[in-house]
Amino acid sequence: MQKSILILGACGQIGTELTLALRKTHGNDHVIASDIREGSESLMESGPFEILDATDYDALEEVVAYYEIEAVYLMAAMLSATAEKFPERAWNLNMTSLFNVLNLGKERKIQKIFWPSSIAVFGTNTPKTNTPQNTIMEPSTVYGISKLSGERWCSYYHHKFGVDVRSIRYPGLISWKTMPGGGTTDYAVEIYHKALSEKKYSCFLQPDTKLPMMFMDDAIRATLMIMDAEADTLKVRSSYNLAAMSFSPSQIAESIQKEIPDFTVTYEPDFRQTIADSWPSSIDDSEAHQDWGWKSEFDLERTTTEMLKHLTP
């Protein structure tokens, strides 16, 4: 009998598209979406869904046993900006959910785990451009601290208990199906919506703040690729650097203005500026290229074309 896949946090920005992509490959009935709230129509109607809190070990164990789950994608997390407002809740959600899934792996109740890390693991003392895989890591945000700790636990569970956990350090993600929530890179999605609805946008970062970014199709493809890779090709068991493009708010504004010439942007940096200033502006992802063949496909121009095409009413 074909075993199933469970997505925790399936209604979020990545979870929604990941669930739909996995359902396409593995069949709708074998990909179980779960979250603490219901999601989009396409997600809810295309396959099984469970209300599930990823921090509740007993409930999670029950769903894993019921559906004969083989692989878990843990996409539930509190992102950087919200985590600064609720540090203990962020730590509890981000760490308890990870321990729950790692312990299911240790007890051989599941065989494979995907857990997302982030460029937030880096800090102000990290080399800012072409940031290497292994470098100084001193995150200054609650979210970054939880992601760096999580990476160390993934590596520990892999080496000590043989848990097959795989991870990517996602850059900021740009998508049109589901809005992001609570991140510092969210401006790069909001800006497209506002360009179309109001022809103006007030950006919470400065015009020249360059950050690593990726279009969602690339992010989903990378996630499926690392999960399909042969276990022994994956030399990094903390989390892989991953890159596609880097741009600043003024550069994304310019690329939108090529299509909507009267679009204007004003800049009113808030507390998220400090978070963005602590992150790299570009990432060296050569180990992902070497180990599992990663190569991005979407640059800023192509991303803008896709975003405006899909969001235009």
Ligand code: AKB
């Ligand atoms: C955030 O901005 O918090 C996230 C991230 C870079 O991990 N998008």
